Amino acid sequence: MIKRSFLGLVAPKLQYNLAPDPVQDLPVPNTVTLLLRGAQNGAGVTAFKVGEAVKTGQRLASSPDSSEYVISSVTGSISAMAPYVDSYGRKFTAITIQTGGQDEWDAGFSKGPTLDTALKFLEYAPGNPSFKAFADPEKTIRTIVVNGMDQDLLLTANQYVVQNEASDVKSGVEALKKITGVDRVLMAVPENLVQQASTTGAEVKTVRDTYPEGLPHMIMKDVVGQVVSADDTLADAGAVFVSAEAVAAIGAAFNAGQPPVTKVLTVVAKDGSTRNVRARIGTPLGDVLKACNVAVNDRDRLILGGPMRGAASYSEDLPVEPGTDGIVVQDDADSAQTTDYPCINCGECVRICPVRIPVNMLVRFLEARLYEDAAAMYDLDCCVECGLCSYVCVSRIPIFQYIKLGKYELSLIETAEAANE
Amino acid sequence: MSNEKKPVVPHDLFPWKPAKEAGKAPAKKLVVAHAPFWHDGGKISTKNYHIMLAALPAVLMGISQYGAPALGVIAFAMACAMISELVWNLVLGKSISIGDGSAAVTGLMLGMLMPATAPWWVVLLGTFIAIVVGKQIFGGIGFNPLNPPLLALAMLVISFRGIFDFNEALRHYDLGFVMTYPLADLKAFGPAAIEKFSLGDLFMGRQAGAIGSTFGLGLIVGGVYLMLRGYVRWEISLSFLAGVFITALLFNLSDSAKYAGPLFHLFTGYTLIAAFFVVPEDSSSPANFIPMLLFGALAGLMTVLIRNIGAYVDGVPFSILLMNLANPLLDKIRPKAIGKVVENA
Numbered sequence: 001m002i003k004r005s006f007l008g009l010v011a012p013k014l015q016y017n018l019a020p021d022p023v024q025d026l027p028v029p030n031t032v033t034l035l036l037r038g039a040q041n042g043a044g045v046t047a048f049k050v051g052e053a054v055k056t057g058q059r060l061a062s063s064p065d066s067s068e069y070v071i072s073s074v075t076g077s078i079s080a081m082a083p084y085v086d087s088y089g090r091k092f093t094a095i096t097i098q099t100g101g102q103d104e105w106d107a108g109f110s111k112g113p114t115l116d117t118a119l120k121f122l123e124y125a126p127g128n129p130s131f132k133a134f135a136d137p138e139k140t141i142r143t144i145v146v147n148g149m150d151q152d153l154l155l156t157a158n159q160y161v162v163q164n165e166a167s168d169v170k171s172g173v174e175a176l177k178k179i180t181g182v183d184r185v186l187m188a189v190p191e192n193l194v195q196q197a198s199t200t201g202a203e204v205k206t207v208r209d210t211y212p213e214g215l216p217h218m219i220m221k222d223v224v225g226q227v228v229s230a231d232d233t234l235a236d237a238g239a240v241f242v243s244a245e246a247v248a249a250i251g252a253a254f255n256a257g258q259p260p261v262t263k264v265l266t267v268v269a270k271d272g273s274t275r276n277v278r279a280r281i282g283t284p285l286g287d288v289l290k291a292c293n294v295a296v297n298d299r300d301r302l303i304l305g306g307p308m309r310g311a312a313s314y315s316e317d318l319p320v321e322p323g324t325d326g327i328v329v330q331d332d333a334d335s336a337q338t339t340d341y342p343c344i345n346c347g348e349c350v351r352i353c354p355v356r357i358p359v360n361m362l363v364r365f366l367e368a369r370l371y372e373d374a375a376a377m378y379d380l381d382c383c384v385e386c387g388l389c390s391y392v393c394v395s396r397i398p399i400f401q402y403i404k405l406g407k408y409e410l411s412l413i414e415t416a417e418a419a420n421e
Numbered sequence: 422m423s424n425e426k427k428p429v430v431p432h433d434l435f436p437w438k439p440a441k442e443a444g445k446a447p448a449k450k451l452v453v454a455h456a457p458f459w460h461d462g463g464k465i466s467t468k469n470y471h472i473m474l475a476a477l478p479a480v481l482m483g484i485s486q487y488g489a490p491a492l493g494v495i496a497f498a499m500a501c502a503m504i505s506e507l508v509w510n511l512v513l514g515k516s517i518s519i520g521d522g523s524a525a526v527t528g529l530m531l532g533m534l535m536p537a538t539a540p541w542w543v544v545l546l547g548t549f550i551a552i553v554v555g556k557q558i559f560g561g562i563g564f565n566p567l568n569p570p571l572l573a574l575a576m577l578v579i580s581f582r583g584i585f586d587f588n589e590a591l592r593h594y595d596l597g598f599v600m601t602y603p604l605a606d607l608k609a610f611g612p613a614a615i616e617k618f619s620l621g622d623l624f625m626g627r628q629a630g631a632i633g634s635t636f637g638l639g640l641i642v643g644g645v646y647l648m649l650r651g652y653v654r655w656e657i658s659l660s661f662l663a664g665v666f667i668t669a670l671l672f673n674l675s676d677s678a679k680y681a682g683p684l685f686h687l688f689t690g691y692t693l694i695a696a697f698f699v700v701p702e703d704s705s706s707p708a709n710f711i712p713m714l715l716f717g718a719l720a721g722l723m724t725v726l727i728r729n730i731g732a733y734v735d736g737v738p739f740s741i742l743l744m745n746l747a748n749p750l751l752d753k754i755r756p757k758a759i760g761k762v763v764e765n766a
Contacts, residue, residue, distance in 0.1 A: 008651020336460035347708030379758035387457035401455035
């Protein structure tokens with residue numbers, strides 16, 4: 001953990017981990033669990049049932065025309081289907097597949113790069129690339145940004161891919177251009193990866209190596225030179241972000257004719273040592289940790305993602321998902337404790353906020369549950385969710401949590417309003 | 422505690438695990454929390470202990486000059502402040518907050534602003550006003566709109582003028598330097614009367630005044646330490662000093678026979694202790710850059726205005742309290758958040 005520097009006058013500098021570790025391939029696990037969005041409790045899942053055999057690369061959707069799907073990462077048979085609700089209340093069907101024998105590849109994936117294939121198979125690729133914006137006639141996408149930075153401190157999965165799989169990234173960039181018809185493909189990388197990135201055929205831009213410069217909104221502002229307004233999504237602003245790992249996976253998929261089924265992730269042990277592994281999507285976290293010889297004890301934190309933006313998970317049985325860039329195991333003694341102290345108005349958060357939100361006022365409104373006022377007067381919507389305000393808070397207020405809660409509650413209000421109209 | 426009695430059934434949490442298997446091995450109990458999982462280690466108590474540490478040079482100088490009475494006032498003020506806070510916590514059934522050091526700092530500051538001869542009941546009353554009236558009735562730490570020690574000082578100065586008349590209060594002391602209160606001399610007799618004070622003496626604490634506010638060098642060392650460590654906002658401290666300096670300079674330039682020079686104003690009265698320990702108090706001062714500069718500069722301007730053309734000998738308590746009231750308004754001057762959509766009516 002990076003502590004406050006002696007000279008508190010200067011803002012703390014949190015540097016990304018810029019030295020990707022080599023990747024260790026993990027064996028195929030005994031079971032994988034895939035979380036299929038929507039269709040809770042297996043209800044409405046008509047396309048397949050428990051006991052059915054599945055092949056590697058097979059598309060599993062609740063019904064043939066559903067846009068939500070998972071891609072089986074192993075060959076075997078479905079051993080269980082159960083409801084699962086994540087920490088934001090989103091409903092999933094957890095499909096557990098018992099692995100059996102050698103990989104047999106499903107023939108559903110066609111080699112020709114088309115938007116239809118991408119929509120049907122590649123949204124479950126590592127990094128969860130989204131192609132919906134390209135299919136949406138109301139959105140004009142002018143730029144695809146290949147993000148070669150990792151989204152959190154300590155993690156290096158994306159940088160590893162840029163460093164070692166530049167040829168896959170190159171075919172991925174070509175495939176993306178062909179699929180989407182977008183000519184302008186930018187690639188944002190840290191300075192030390194410019195050489196590898198320049199072989200991919202994308203327009204290379206450098207990103208500063210301090211957190212949170214690698215976040216999409218910061219790249220849009222500092223690298224692309226376009227501020228995304230708080231009311232808009234990135235796609236509204238004409239840009240789609242795809243992680244470098246996703247691009248490499250797309251390239252490899254079209255080269256081999258097989259959809260991607262593995263994910264590179266950084267495992268951070270309690271002593272802060274990092275290593276990269278490549279696991280089948282759906283591998284239980286416990287299997288990954290066991291393979292890395294990382295022990296997890298009672299009261300530890302098991303963080304999916306990185307230390308600033310990750311989500312602490314309650315179980316080692318949860319699976320590696322396409323968006324899981326890292327697993328951080330943190331000892332109870334090392335973890336940041338929050339308090340119920342009020343804001344003392346010291347202004348640390350105001351000075352560190354990368355988008356200049358008056359966090360000192362915002363947190364007062366959020367604590368009082370005045371979410372609409374917080375959005376209208378104190379820029380709740382502008383937040384890029386970097387977590388630095390909580391990191392420096394001297395009162396140790398869970399500001400980031402309040403912000404996420406506020407955004408969540410507002411989204412519920414908006415959904416309810418839309419339903420009433 | 423009741424949670425611990427009821428065992429967590431793993432099967433409820435992981436419905437995709439077969440019940441048999443889930444029941445077998447007791448699941449590890451992991452702690453779930455929200456991001457971020459790192460913290461820079463800053464704490465309110467650390468901050469307050471550093472403020473006390475930085476105040477030590479000035480306090481020790483005061484104690485070495487005035488002896489046991491000064492020590493008594495400081496210690497009694499700190500003790501009373503902490504006990505007031507504790508009693509308030511207990512009476513209202515709130516969590517005990519004296520461990521954060523905020524009450525101790527308030528007590529220390531008030532002690533430093535008082536003459537060594539202040540009677541015990543004035544100290545007791547002052548700390549009660551500072552803690553309960555100044556801070557706790559607004560909701561405690563972080564909610565006080567006014568600076569608590571200054572509010573108490575202002576009320577005491579208005580109520581017991583004789584006790585805070587340093588010429589009268591310190592009349593029995595002879596410490597080997599001019600024992601009249603410089604600002605009182607200036608107010609009564611004009612700049613001609615202050616020629617007997619050398620700037621060096623004023624800077625080194627060889628002047629009459631409150632316990633912790635006369636030793637300029639010590640206060641500056643402490644203040645620079647706090648600014649470098651990031652425990653006080655340099656913008657406020659420096660703009661306050663600049664406000665005092667520039668206003669005093671303008672007065673001095675307009676009529677040097679009537680108004681003292683800027684350095685005299687910097688090194689006398691409560692100027693330096695206010696600049697580094699009082700004005701940048703967190704809750705009652707702004708957090709944005711331009712408001713911080715305005716806040717400090719205007720407080721400095723008001724201080725010299727009161728000293729030069731107002732009724733009081735030292736303008737510090739009143740100028741800063743006035744600016745505290747303007748703080749919420751000032752802090753509205755802020756940069757547009759990046760991505761903010763401005764709706765034009």
